[in-house]
Amino acid sequence: MSDPQGSGQGAVIARADHGVSRKDISPNALRVLYKLRDAGFEAYIVGGAVRDLLIGGHPKDFDVATNATPEQVRAQFRNCRLIGRRFRLAHIMFGQEIIEVATFRASGDDDTALVDRQVHEEGHLIRDNVYGTLEEDAFRRDFTANALYYTVEDFSVRDIVGGYADVQARILRLIGDPVTRYREDPVRMLRAVRLAAKLDFSIHATAAEPIPELAGLLASASSARLFDECLKIFLAGSAEKSFLLLERFALLDVLFPDTAKALQTNRTGALRDMLLESLRQTDARVNAGKSVAPGFLFACLLWPAYCRELAILQNSGAELSVAQQRAADRVTLRQVERIAIPRRFSLPMHEIWQLQTRFSQRTRKRVFRLLAHPRFRAAFDFLALRATGIPELAEEVQFWEQAQTMAPEQLAQIIPGQSKPAIGGESAHVPPKRRRRRSKPKTTDG
Structure with a gap:
């Protein structure tokens, strides 16, 4: 069993007691451990990988901690590059896999270390390259659950700050x-x-x-x-x-201030219901191994803010199309001051929002144009999400869901007042042009 937090002595959890097996560890990470050990250095798998292995997880990333300096690590591996300014790290590359190797860090509280450690006046670290021992490194980590070290010396887990007990109890406890x-x-x-x-x-x-x-x-x-x-x-x-x-x-008030304010003032709770449903669906996709487009995710997270801004602009007399553009721009400009959303994600987000009003416009030309829009599917999925909090949208969702499965000729028949389909926004039926009657040539007496 581990020593209580703060003892500084630590404990060794034997292989028979912790259940971590080498077959669950990346072969490349093990290769790094063995090579550093054979070169005379200490080396451990550390952090989230050990934590996850202890609770039966399958970590994708494996980090290594060692008493070798970044330069000494690089000397051992030709496939190594050094990165970072605040934290100097060694990245050892095995094809697509990168094993990150960090040198043990110390507190840097002694006078000789001040040159290597810079602290902002508010207290956060700017630069920190003070090297130390395994014990000092453990106390520099954030949570006790992340301060566990696995070694290939005897396949044990070293626990300096009581992290093993906290992992077993599923508790996140800060160190210090x-x-x-x-x-x-x-x-x-x-x-x-x-x-x-x-x-x-x-x-x-x-x-x-x-x-x-x-x-x-x-x-x-x-x-x-x-x-x-x-x-x-x-x-x-x-x-x-x-x-x-x-x-x-x-x-949330700090990360997404406009969204937080909009949710607090939304009396019906429809915006909150829609947002939570979008996050549930995001979780389902991620856990099923499917991708999630960041533009769609941010469209969901900022939709309450957009709706609030749109209502303010419309109440002030702005036309819908103008209000839509201004609302999208204002919400995004304010948000990127806090979270730097790249334009490759904010532009699709704007399109998803602005296409929402077009779902109710079911003329021949507009229906086929919307179906052909490159952002149609994302916008339709967004409409379906909105319908979870607004039952009145169910009929719209049903129409557009059916429209996607129908041939153009069939779809044209269910669009009111239309008998022929439109392809790419144009009618497939073009009335024949009238032939102009040629006038007979005048004859002249000669």
Whole structure:
């Protein structure tokens, strides 16, 4: 059994007690461990991979921690490159698989280490390349569950901070003072939410209590980094659970302020119902091994904000087409200040929103044009989601679902007042042109 957190002595969980098998570990990760060991260095598989193996999971990524410096690691592997400024890392490439190797890190509190450690005035780390021992490295990690080390020396698991017991109890506990750790890196609050939702862990009270008060610190994080974190949160197969935790800890107000405000003012709850259903469907797709388009995901997450902005503009007298464009632009411009959504995702998001009003326009030309639109399928799926909270849309969904399966001639027959189909937005039936009667040539007397 592990020592209690903070003892600094740690414990060794023998192979017979922890159940982690080499057959569940990437052969390339094992190759890195053996080569570093044979070169005289310590090397361990560390972090989420060990945690997941202990609870019967199948990790895709394997990280290695070692006492070798990045330069010493590179000297052992020709297929290695060094990356990073804040954290200097070695990436060892085996085809498509990358084994990330990090040198043990120390606290950097001594005077000799200050040159290698820079801290922002608000408390978060800017640069941190202070190397240390295995024990020091464990105390530098975020959660106890992520501070477990697997070695090929005797196939045991080293536990310095009590992480083994916390994994068995499915608890996320921060190492060190939670307020200090969140100030060092506010994104740790999002990691707590993501891991708790993904692993079905509870967040220990000491780690959970400061989050609502410190949630505003996320505003100082890079918008590009927050975009990456959002993809991890909502594309991990536990998007609905994550969303509810973001709400609970006041993190949604910081990440998606317009959406949070719109949900609070939506009296019927239809927007919330639609959003939660979209996240449930996202989870189903991810867990079935299917892809999810980020543009569609953000269209769902920001739809409440778009609806609220659209209503404000229409109430001020703007025409629908103008209001739609302005609402999409305003919501997106405000959102990218917080989360840097690339244009390759925001543009499809706008199209999905703006196509929604076209589903009720069922003239011959408009029906066939909409069916031919490259974003039709995504827009239709979005319509079906909206119908989960608005029963009046069920008839529209039924029509367009049927329209996709019908031949043009059949579809033309169910469009009111039309007898011929339109192809590519044009009618297939073109009335024959009247021939102009040629006038007889005038004859002249000669």
